[in-house]
Amino acid sequence: MQTIDKFNFAGKRAFVRVDFNVPLSENAEITDDTRIRAALPTLKKILADGGSVVIASHMGRPKKNPDNKYSLKSILPHVSELLGVDVKFTADCMGAETAKLAADLKSGEVLMLENLRFYEEEEGKPRLADTATEDEKAIAKKATKESQKKFTETLASYADCYVNDAFGTAHRAHASTALIAKYFDEDNKMFGYLMEKEVIAVHKIMTDTARPFTAIMGGSKVSSKIDIIENLLTKVDNLIIAGGMTYTFTKALGGKIGISICENDKLDLALELLAKAKANNVNIVLAVDAKIADAFSNDAKTAFVAVDQIPDGWEGLDIGPETEKIFTDVIKASKTILWNGPTGVFEFDNFTHGSRAVGEAIVEATKNGAFSLVGGGDSVACVNKFGMADGVSYVSTGGGALLEAIEGRVLPGIEAIRGY
Numbered sequence: 001m002q003t004i005d006k007f008n009f010a011g012k013r014a015f016v017r018v019d020f021n022v023p024l025s026e027n028a029e030i031t032d033d034t035r036i037r038a039a040l041p042t043l044k045k046i047l048a049d050g051g052s053v054v055i056a057s058h059m060g061r062p063k064k065n066p067d068n069k070y071s072l073k074s075i076l077p078h079v080s081e082l083l084g085v086d087v088k089f090t091a092d093c094m095g096a097e098t099a100k101l102a103a104d105l106k107s108g109e110v111l112m113l114e115n116l117r118f119y120e121e122e123e124g125k126p127r128l129a130d131t132a133t134e135d136e137k138a139i140a141k142k143a144t145k146e147s148q149k150k151f152t153e154t155l156a157s158y159a160d161c162y163v164n165d166a167f168g169t170a171h172r173a174h175a176s177t178a179l180i181a182k183y184f185d186e187d188n189k190m191f192g193y194l195m196e197k198e199v200i201a202v203h204k205i206m207t208d209t210a211r212p213f214t215a216i217m218g219g220s221k222v223s224s225k226i227d228i229i230e231n232l233l234t235k236v237d238n239l240i241i242a243g244g245m246t247y248t249f250t251k252a253l254g255g256k257i258g259i260s261i262c263e264n265d266k267l268d269l270a271l272e273l274l275a276k277a278k279a280n281n282v283n284i285v286l287a288v289d290a291k292i293a294d295a296f297s298n299d300a301k302t303a304f305v306a307v308d309q310i311p312d313g314w315e316g317l318d319i320g321p322e323t324e325k326i327f328t329d330v331i332k333a334s335k336t337i338l339w340n341g342p343t344g345v346f347e348f349d350n351f352t353h354g355s356r357a358v359g360e361a362i363v364e365a366t367k368n369g370a371f372s373l374v375g376g377g378d379s380v381a382c383v384n385k386f387g388m389a390d391g392v393s394y395v396s397t398g399g400g401a402l403l404e405a406i407e408g409r410v411l412p413g414i415e416a417i418r419g420y
């Protein structure tokens, strides 16, 4: 497989798919440029080699072409500043003018294309009126698939090689994230540095796993994590169940949970998951005590009780000290650790203790040689809030893509380059 480090971009034009879908303020100012900075090593390597770059990205969910609210033009000055290059811009990612601008790129030059999703062909989904009939939908879908081929070919024609550095969209089989790869031969397509790091981290967790492997699944609901839990039950040695999910399990086992968050239609499922864990020899680690509150508020009255003895009118908003000890002992003895989701309502300062303790245990285990991956929305916010990002092996930027990878799905953006 080709790698960005081995590849010499001198005299080549690279089509680089990045994820510049950054949050913007009302006045179209960038409020967080992490995603742009994350792609800089890849872009700079290409330019340093003497190559030129066509930058391609999506932004938001435009509904028409053009949709100025989602124009990438607003981020152009910042991208130029960070790259130290006067980046050219083309207000349409298709068309003869764009093809010419791309063809004329000289060594060290950069061209940024307008938002790819202005074209429905990028996602391959037609934009239909709500009133469209099933027949109309079917016809439009077929037409978009056909025009998507032309769209993809055109994007591919802008460059000599393809670099995918947009892990955040790796779970989408879109024109620029996956379909385009087939227009480049093996030696001329590769992951960018950011994407490569994500792919390696996921591989270390899911395939090349040092044992014991412990996953900590927190967050609010079992229903949003079922597929992940089911897949992890075939992989992990220990599965720590934390956060709001705890109470669905506790209730299923006959405990009293007061008004704690609970999915009553998932009680049977919780028992099934426990049975599956037993059959697979997976050690499921459940909370034994909870920090409870008499209201869903940071200033609520609090107490510590056994997790299955929560009084009426009270709810569990974090784990208690005994649970903390059990969880952290398991984590510290692990060689591979995956953390997804807080142990409690970490947005309230009075209910962060458990999540912080879990984070600290992961940092300690990492110091002692474990590989730790933190990923999926709120756990990333957690390690950032606690200033622990540098103490874990890898913090994924992937969100949905990471979750699909740990559900065991093949990600189209990875498959398109790696072949599996």
Ligand code: AMP
Binding pocket: 218, 219, 220, 221, 224, 242, 243, 244, 245, 261, 316, 317, 318, 340, 341, 342, 343, 344, 345, 346, 347, 377, 378, 379
């Ligand atoms: P998720 O997006 O599924 O990872 O869930 C994260 C959210 O779960 C955070 O906003 C937490 O506040 C919430 N959460 C964690 N523990 C609890 C709990 N015991 N009760 C209610 N919400 C919780």
